[in-house]
Amino acid sequence: MTKKTFKNLEMNLSDFALSTDLYELTMAAAYFKSGQIKKRAIFELFVRKLPRNRSYMVAAGLEQAVAYLQSLRFVEKEISFLKSHESLKNLDNDFFEYLKDFRFTGDVWAVLEGTILFPNEPLLRVEGPIIEAQVVETFLLSVINFQSLIATKTSRITHVASNKDVIEFGSRRAHGPQAALLAARASFIGGCVGSSNTLAGYKFGIPIFGTMAHSYVMSYDKEIDSFQEFTQVFPRSMILVDTYDTLEAVRKIVEAGIKISGIRLDSGDLYQLSVESRKILDMGGYKDAKIMASGDLNENIIQDLVSRDAPIDYFGVGTELTTSRDDPAMNGVYKLVAIKIPRSKKKYQLIYKLKTSEGKKTYPGPKQIFRIFSNGLIERDIIGLEDEKLQVKAVPLLKKFMEHGRLIRKLPCLDTIQKFHIKQRDILPIEFKALDKVPEVFPVSYSDKLEKIEKEFRTE
C-alpha cells in the first residue's frame, strides 16, 4: 500500500504516455481500426483569448514539449492497463501491438520560447501520421499552457518592477511540486532573476535564493540571538525582520553591529516599513544593506511601491505569480487545420479543415505568423498561410524544430530565452504593457488569401 502510494507521486519517463486524455487513445484506436493509419494531420496550438487583463502572452514550454515528443513510449505495463480498460478491452490485439512500437515521427514548427504573441497566433504546429499528431495533444497543451501562463504573468510583474529584481517565491502555493518547478522555469523566462525552488537550480541551473523563515527566528528565545547565530553560519545574509516588531528588529541589528547583506520585510505596510527601515539602516552605517519585500505581492502592488519610490531593492513574489492568480488558465487549444490523404506512394492530397460550430471560429490550413516592425518597434502581425509570400517586409516567427521526430534546431539556453523575451518586450509599444486599464488589442490581421479561404468554408 504505502509502496504503491509512494510510486504514485513520481512522474517517470514511463508515465508520460498515459499522461493524456483517454479520448486521444480511443481516437487512436478508431483511426487504427478503420485503416487510417497512413493519413497525416496538421494541428496548430494557439490561444483564443488571453487571460484576463493581458494584452500579450509569452510563449514558453517548448523545451519540455520537445523532450516529451522525443521520449514518448508506451511500456508493457501501460499497454496491459489499456488492454484491460473497459472501453478498450474488446479491441483486437493488433492495436496494442502497434502501441508497443509507437514513436513520434512527425515534424514540429514553433516560435522561440520567450516570444511575445497575441490571440489566435499559432505558437506550435505539428504535422505527422494522424494517430501520432493526435495522441500528443493533451500533454503538449498542459506543458505549454502552464509555462506560457506563468511567463506571461511574470513578464507583467518584472516590467513594472522596472530596474528592481524580482525573485519567484511561490513553490508552496504552486499546483504541486512539478508545477513549482515549471513555474520557476517559466518565471525565469518572464524576467525573474531567480527562484526559491532548489530543484530549479539543480535541474535548470536557475539562480536560487533563500535564507530564513519566521520559524527560525521563533525557535530562539530572543530574536537577536537567531540573527547572531544565523550570521555566524552564513555571514552577510538577508535577515527576516518582521517576526515580532519590524523596525525594532532592524534597530537591534544595527545596535548589535551584525553583518548582513540586507533585510526582508514580509508583512505590514511595505512602503512605510521600507522607508523607516532604510532610515535606520542608513543612520546606522548600513548604507550597503539591501531591502527585500515579499508577502502577497503582485504587479499592481509592485507598480504602486515603485511609483512611490519605496526604497526596496528586491521583490519576492509567490502565490500571485506561481498561480497567475488573477487568471490561472491559459486557454490554449490544439486544432486540426488540415488533413493529408495518401494518393500514391509519396503523394498526398492536402485538405484544409475548419470547425464551424458557433462561437469558436478558426482559420483553416497550416499557418505562419508574419511580424512587421516599424521604427524599431513591433507594429503589427499578419497571420498567413505557411508558404505565403507577403507584399510587406515581415519576419516569420514559426521555425521548424523537429523533422521525422528528431530535433533539427538547437534549443536556446534559459539565459538566452530570457534576454530574447526582455528585448521583445522592450520593443512592444508601451500601451500593450500598461496595467491600469482595459487591455489594448494588438493589431493582428489575416492575409487576404487566408480570409478568402475561410470565407469559402463558411459559404459551403
Place this chain on the structure above:
Amino acid sequence: MTKKTFKNLEMNLSDFALSTDLYELTMAAAYFKSGQIKKRAIFELFVRKLPRNRSYMVAAGLEQAVAYLQSLRFVEKEISFLKSHESLKNLDNDFFEYLKDFRFTGDVWAVLEGTILFPNEPLLRVEGPIIEAQVVETFLLSVINFQSLIATKTSRITHVASNKDVIEFGSRRAHGPQAALLAARASFIGGCVGSSNTLAGYKFGIPIFGTMAHSYVMSYDKEIDSFQEFTQVFPRSMILVDTYDTLEAVRKIVEAGIKISGIRLDSGDLYQLSVESRKILDMGGYKDAKIMASGDLNENIIQDLVSRDAPIDYFGVGTELTTSRDDPAMNGVYKLVAIKIPRSKKKYQLIYKLKTSEGKKTYPGPKQIFRIFSNGLIERDIIGLEDEKLQVKAVPLLKKFMEHGRLIRKLPCLDTIQKFHIKQRDILPIEFKALDKVPEVFPVSYSDKLEKIEKEFRTE
C-alpha cells in the same frame, strides 16, 4: 542537451528532497552548525483564509504527504549540488555528511482526507527533530494546498450538480502534467465520478472516460462517416455532436440509426441544445441515450442548468475545476507552534511559540479540532490544545498517522475517502453550501485555555 532536457521533465524519487525552498536547507544548516540538532519542533499546517466564495474547505493530499515523508532522501548528486552552491559552499563537510543519512523520523497527526474544515483549523501537525520538521515544509504545503484547493472546488461543483454525475476533464489546462494527475485525484475526493486523465486510472484506479474530439470528426469528409466509423470500433459510444451544427448532427444519428450511448454537447446554449436534442432523441427512439454537457462549465452555470431542469445527465468540467479558476490558491501555511528543548536524556521542556507581527495572528501550542454535532448536523468546532478535555461532547478530528517516521494507521482508499467527504457534506448545514451569496462564516471558536494562553503571549 536534449538528453538533459528530457530528464528535466521527470519527477523521480530523488527529486523530492530538493523540491523545496532553499531557505529550508539554509535553516537546516544553521540549526546543525549551531548545535541545535537535538531540539524538537512542532509545526501545524492550516489555512488562514479560504479561497474566495468558499464557506468550507476539503482536506486532501495526505497520502502524497505521507509517501513523501517516508521516502525523503538526499542522494549523492544532490548533495554535491548543494555543496557547490554559492550560499552553502563555505560550510564544513559535516552538514553534508549529515544529509547523507537524513531521514524523516518525526510524528504526524492529520485529519482524514475528505474532511470538511474551516479557516485556522490545523489539518496536519508535524513533530520531530527541528531540522526534519522544518525541511519538509515546502513540499507538504505544495501537495496539500493544491489537492485541498481542487477537492474544495469540486465539492462545490458536485454539490450543485446534485444527482447528475460530474467528470473531471481539465488535464490540458492544469498546471502541468503532474497537476493534471493530482487534480484528477483531488476531484474524485470532491465527488467527481471520474476523470479523462488516463494516468489517473493507471496510478489511482480512478474511473476514466473519453471517446472523441472535434478533430476526429473533422478528419472525415462527412460528419456522419466519422460517427459510423467510430461506433463500428466502439459500439454504443458517446458521440460529440457540435463540430458543425449540433441539432443537425443529432438528427443525422437518429436517421442513420447509429447505436450510441449518448451525445456530448460542447458549445452553444447548453440549455436550449439539450432540450432540443432530447426531443430529437426521444422522438427517434433514443430514449436511453444520455446527454453530456461540457465547455467552460463551473458551479454557477451548472446550478443554473440544473435549476432549469436541463435534460443533461453528465457534466464534464475542465478548466474551471482543475485550476480552481475563481481562486487558484489555497493559502495553507506551516507554522511553528512549539519547541521542545532537551533537558535530560529523555526529558524535554515544551515552549509554546507564537508569531506576533501585524495581521497574522496565530495561536500557540499543539492543537486539536473538536467537532460538535447536533441533530445529526455539524454544529460548530472548538480549537483546543491537543490534550484538552472539553466539557461538551465533541469528536477530535486530528489522528496520529505517523510515529518515528513510520505509518501507523492505514490510509483509506479513494472510494472510502470520497464517501466520507460526501457524508460530511450531507450533514453540513445548507447555508454553508450556497453559491449565490457572501460565504457564511462557520462557527469556530477557541477553547478558554487556548484563549488564555494567547492573551498571555500578547501582553508579554
